Amino acid sequence: MSTDTEPVTAPQQKTDDAQKLTKFQPGRGLLGLLGMLIVVWFLANLFLAFGYYPQWFGHKIVIAVLALIAGVGGAALLFWFLNMFVESLPQRFSLAVIPYAFLLPAFGLVALVLLYPTIQTVNYSFANSDSTAYVGLQNYATIFQDSEFWASWINNVLWLLIVPAFTVGLGIVVAVLADKLSATGERASKGLIFLPMAISFVSATAVWGLIYAYNNPGQAQTGLLNAIVVGLGGEPQTWLAIETAKLNSLLLMVILIWMQAGFAMVLLSSAIKGVPEDTLEAARIDGATEFQIFRLVVIPQISSTIITVYVTVFIIVLKVFDIVYVSTNGSYDTNVIANLFFNRLFAASEAGQAAAIVVTLLIAVTPLIIFQIKTFRDAEAAR
Amino acid sequence: MSQSLMRDGRPRSYVAIVTMLLLTLLWCIPTIGVLTTSFRTRDDAITSGWWTALFNPVAADWTTANYGGAWVGANMGAAFLNTIVVSVPGTLIPIMFAAFAAYAFTFIDFKFKEFFFLLIIAVMVVPIQVAFQPMLNLLGPNGLGISGQYIAVWLLHTGFGMPLCIYTLRNYMTTLPHSVVESAKVDGCSHYQTFWRLVAPMSMPAIAAFATLQFLWVWNDLLIAKLFLKQENTTVIVQLQQLLGTQGQGQELLTAGAIISMIVPLLVFISLQQFMVRGMTSGAVKG
Numbered sequence: 001m002s003t004d005t006e007p008v009t010a011p012q013q014k015t016d017d018a019q020k021l022t023k024f025q026p027g028r029g030l031l032g033l034l035g036m037l038i039v040v041w042f043l044a045n046l047f048l049a050f051g052y053y054p055q056w057f058g059h060k061i062v063i064a065v066l067a068l069i070a071g072v073g074g075a076a077l078l079f080w081f082l083n084m085f086v087e088s089l090p091q092r093f094s095l096a097v098i099p100y101a102f103l104l105p106a107f108g109l110v111a112l113v114l115l116y117p118t119i120q121t122v123n124y125s126f127a128n129s130d131s132t133a134y135v136g137l138q139n140y141a142t143i144f145q146d147s148e149f150w151a152s153w154i155n156n157v158l159w160l161l162i163v164p165a166f167t168v169g170l171g172i173v174v175a176v177l178a179d180k181l182s183a184t185g186e187r188a189s190k191g192l193i194f195l196p197m198a199i200s201f202v203s204a205t206a207v208w209g210l211i212y213a214y215n216n217p218g219q220a221q222t223g224l225l226n227a228i229v230v231g232l233g234g235e236p237q238t239w240l241a242i243e244t245a246k247l248n249s250l251l252l253m254v255i256l257i258w259m260q261a262g263f264a265m266v267l268l269s270s271a272i273k274g275v276p277e278d279t280l281e282a283a284r285i286d287g288a289t290e291f292q293i294f295r296l297v298v299i300p301q302i303s304s305t306i307i308t309v310y311v312t313v314f315i316i317v318l319k320v321f322d323i324v325y326v327s328t329n330g331s332y333d334t335n336v337i338a339n340l341f342f343n344r345l346f347a348a349s350e351a352g353q354a355a356a357i358v359v360t361l362l363i364a365v366t367p368l369i370i371f372q373i374k375t376f377r378d379a380e381a382a383r
Numbered sequence: 384m385s386q387s388l389m390r391d392g393r394p395r396s397y398v399a400i401v402t403m404l405l406l407t408l409l410w411c412i413p414t415i416g417v418l419t420t421s422f423r424t425r426d427d428a429i430t431s432g433w434w435t436a437l438f439n440p441v442a443a444d445w446t447t448a449n450y451g452g453a454w455v456g457a458n459m460g461a462a463f464l465n466t467i468v469v470s471v472p473g474t475l476i477p478i479m480f481a482a483f484a485a486y487a488f489t490f491i492d493f494k495f496k497e498f499f500f501l502l503i504i505a506v507m508v509v510p511i512q513v514a515f516q517p518m519l520n521l522l523g524p525n526g527l528g529i530s531g532q533y534i535a536v537w538l539l540h541t542g543f544g545m546p547l548c549i550y551t552l553r554n555y556m557t558t559l560p561h562s563v564v565e566s567a568k569v570d571g572c573s574h575y576q577t578f579w580r581l582v583a584p585m586s587m588p589a590i591a592a593f594a595t596l597q598f599l600w601v602w603n604d605l606l607i608a609k610l611f612l613k614q615e616n617t618t619v620i621v622q623l624q625q626l627l628g629t630q631g632q633g634q635e636l637l638t639a640g641a642i643i644s645m646i647v648p649l650l651v652f653i654s655l656q657q658f659m660v661r662g663m664t665s666g667a668v669k670g
Contacts, residue, residue: 047534060461064468067533071472075479083575098574102487103499106480106545113514113542114506120517131516174406180399182389189407191656196410198652199645200603202624206641209627210416210433210634222432222634224416258410263663270664319510322605326627341512342606351516358512369505376504383557 025088032085036078043074078105118362125355139356149357152335155249159320159336162250164313166257168306171264175272176294178265190269194262201259201322208255209327212239243333252334255323260316264309271305272298307375311368318365337361421449421638428635449639457626457636459619459643466602466618466647468533473540473601474594480541481548481593482586486578488549489556490564500553507546514539515610522611531613539607544597551662555589556582592662595655602648619644 047070049056050063057063086094086101128135143149174193178186196204213223217236221227226236240248275298283293299306321338328334330343337357345354387395419433424444427436436443454460487493488500518539522530529535559582567577583590608618623644626637652659 043534044529047529047532051529051532060464064464067468068471071534071537072475072479075472075476079479079483087573087575096493099487099491099493099496102483102491102574106484106549107499109480109538109542110503110506110545113518113539114509114546117514117517118509121513124516131520174403177396177399177403177406180393180396181403182395183391185400185403189403191653192407193410194656195649195652196414198599198648200605200620200623200648202605202620202627203603203641203644206623206627206637207413207417210420210638211413213634220429220431222428224412224432224434227432227434258413261410266660267664270660315508319512321512325605326624338510338512345516355516358510361510362513365508365510368508372504372508373501376501 024090027088029085029088032081032083032088035081035084039074039077039081043070046070075105121355121358122362123355124351125359127352127355129350129352131351135352139352143353143356143360148335148340151333152330152337152340153360155246155333155335156318156320156337158246158249159253159256159317160314163253163256163260163317163320164310166253167260167264167313168268168310170257170261171268171309172306174261174265175269178269179272190262190265194266196259197262199259201256202326204255204259205323205326208258212251214238240328240334241332246333248328248332249334252323252327256317256320260313264313267305267309268302271302275301311371315365315368318361318368417638417641420634421642422446423635424448425633425635428633449635450643453626453636453639453643457622457640459622459640461615462617462619462622463643465533465612465616466620469536469540469608469612469618470598470601472533472537473544474598476537477541477544477548477597478552478590478594481545482552482583482590483578484545484549485552485556485586486574486582488553489559490561490577490582491574503546503549507550511543511606514543515606519610530611531616533612533616535611536607539611540597540601540604543607544600548593548597551593552586552589555586555662559585588658589662591655591658595651595659596662598651599648602651 046066050067054060054063057066082101082104086098088094089097124131125139126134126136128138174190178190181189199207210222211224213221214226214236215221215223221230221236223236223239225239230236239251242248279297279301280293283297288296319338320336321342324330324334324336324339325342330336330339337360341354341357341361344350344357389395415437416433419436420428422445423433423436424446427444436445454463488496519530520526522528522535522538524530563581563585564577567581572580602618603620604618605620605624609621609624612618612621619640623637623640626640
C-alpha cells in the first residue's frame with residue numbers, strides 16, 4: 001500500500017520539471033484562488049436569481065437546463081481552480097497539501113450536512129421547543145414518559161427483528177432455487193424479483209395500497225386481499241387498522257421485504273455461485289444430502305455475504321419512515337421512531353423533543369458503527 | 384423422481400420451477416394491479432377490482448386519460464422535470480467530489496489517512512434525520528436563504544451520498560494495479576493528471592455502479608425533497624405522497640401518478656443493472 005516514496009524519486013527522474021515546479025507561482029495561485037471565489041459567487045447569485053426572479057428566464061425548462069449545467073459545470077470548475085491553486089505552491093509544500101486538497105470538497109460537505117448537524121442536534125436536544133433556551137434534560141424526561149415513544153421503539157425493534165431476517169432468508173431461498181433453473185428462467189425470475197428495488201418507498205406503498213384497499217361490505221371489493229376474503233365468504237377488513245397481533249405493522253413490513261428481497265438475492269446468489277465446486281463434490285462423495293451440503297458447506301462459505309446483506313437491510317430498517325408516514329402516519333399503533341421524530345418536529349413543533357428522539361436513534365446506531373469499523377479493519381488486515 | 388435434463392445437462396428441478404414461478408408471480412401482482420388500474424376509467428375502478436379487467440379485457444373500459452389527468456391536473460409533468468433537475472446533479476456532483484477523495488485515499492499517503500477513512504465509515508451509518516433541524520435553520524430564510532431551491536437539495540444529496548461513494552470507489556481503486564500509477568508519476572504526471580487520464584477512466588465500472596444506486600436514491604427520495612424544495616420545485620415522489628394523502632382522490636389518478644414516478648428509475652435500473660450488480664457484488668466480497 002505504501003506510495004510514500006515518490007516525492008523523493010519523482011524529482012530525481014525529471015530534473016528540469018522538478019526545477020520548474022519547485023518555484024512558487026504567485027500568478028497561478030492568485031488565479032486559482034480568484035477562480036474559486038468567482039465560481040462560488042456566480043453560482044450563489046444564479047440560484048438566488050432562479051428563486052427570486054424566475055420571470056427573467058422565461059420558461060421553466062430554461063431554468064432546468066441552466067441549473068443542470070451550472071451545477072455540474074460549477075463543481076468541475078471549482079476543482080480545476082483548486083488544483084491550479086495547489087499546483088502553484090512550492091513543490092515540496094504542494095505535494096504535502098494535495099491529498100488534503102483532494103479530500104477538502106468531499107469532507108467539507110460531509111462536515112456540513114452530517115457532522116455539524118449531528119453535534120447541533122445533540123445540542124438542540126437540551127433546548128426548548130424552538131431551540132431558543134436550554135432546558136437541561138427536560139426533553140428526555142418528556143419523551144421517556146411518553147408511551148408513544150416506547151410504542152414506536154417497540155415497533156421499530158419488531159421491524160428490525162423481522163424484516164432483515166426475512167429478507168435474507170427469502171434472498172437465500174430465491175438464490176438457491178433460481179440456481180436450479182435454466183439460464184433463461186433464472187435470468188427472467190431474478191430480474192422480476194429484483195425490480196421492486198428500483199422504485200420509491202412512496203410508490204411501493206401506493207402499489208400495495210391496491211392490495212390492502214377496503215370497501216364497505218356489499219360494495220365491490222377493489223383491494224385484492226379483501227376480494228379474496230369476501231370470495232371465501234368472509235367480511236372485508238380494514239387491514240391497516242388491525243392492531244391485533246401487530247397485523248397492520250406486519251403488512252407494512254411485507255412492503256419493505258418485497259422491495260429488498262431482490263437486493264439480498266442478487267448478492268447471495270453471486271456468493272453461492274462463487275462457492276468452489278470441489279468443496280461441494282467432496283461433500284457429495286462423503287455421502288452428504290443436498291440439504292446437509294447446503295447447511296454445512298455452502299452457508300459457512302457465504303456467511304460474510306449474509307452478514308453484509310443483513311447489516312445493510314438492518315440499517316435501512318432502522319430509519320424506516322416513508323412507508324409508515326404515507327400509509328398510516330403512525331396511527332393504529334404502527335408508529336416507528338423516524339415517523340415519531342418527523343411528527344414531533346413538524347406537526348407538533350417540538351424541536352427539542354424531536355432532537356432528543358433522534359439522539360436515541362443515534363445511540364442505537366453506535367454499535368453498528370463500531371461493527372462496521374471492525375469489519376473494515378479485518379478486511380484490510382486480510383488484504 | 385424422473386430425471387429429465389435441461390439443455391445444459393443439469394437435472395431439471397420441478398420443485399424449483401413451480402416455487403419460482405409462484406414467487407415471481409407473487410412479486411409481480413402488485414405492480415400489474417397498479418399498471419392495470421392506471422388504464423381504467425374511474426367508474427370501472429370503483430365498481431370492480433382491477434383483475435376483472437384483466438380476466439375480461441374486452442368488456443373493460445380502457446382509457447389513457449388518467450395519465451393526462453395526472454400529468455397536468457396533479458402537476459406530475461412539472462414535478463417530472465424538477466425530479467430530473469434534482470437527480471442528475473445529485474448523482475454527478477457527489478461522484479466528482481468522492482472520486483478525488485477516493486484517489487487520495489488509495490494512491491497518496493498522508494497524515495490522519497486512516498482517521499479520515501474511519502470517519503467515512505462511521506458517518507455512513509448516521510441516520511439522515513439528524514440533519515433536518517440544523518440544515519433547515521442553516522439553509523432557511525434566517526440562514527443562507529437557499530432552502531426551497533434545487534441547490535439546497537443537491538448539497539444535501541451530495542453530502543449524504545458522499546460517504547458510500549468514497550467507500551465504494553476507494554474499494555474499487557485498491558484493486559487497480561499500482562504500477563500504472565507509479566509509472567505515470569515517473570513520467571512526470573501530477574496527481575491531477577494521473578486522476579483524470581488514468582484512474583478515473585479505469586474506475587468507470589465502479590462509478591457506473593454507484594451512479595445507478597445514487598440516481599435511484601435521489602429520484603426516489605421523499606424526505607429531503609419534501610423538506611427542502613418549495614412546492615413549484617418539488618419532485619414526483621412528493622407529488623405522489625400528496626396524492627396519497629388527499630382523501631377522495633380516485634385510484635385511477637393515483638395509479639397513473641405512481642407509474643409516472645416509477646418509469647424512469649425502472650428504465651435506469653433495467654439498463655444499468657449489470658453495472659450495479661457487478662459493483663455491489665465486488666463490494667460485498669470485500670465486506
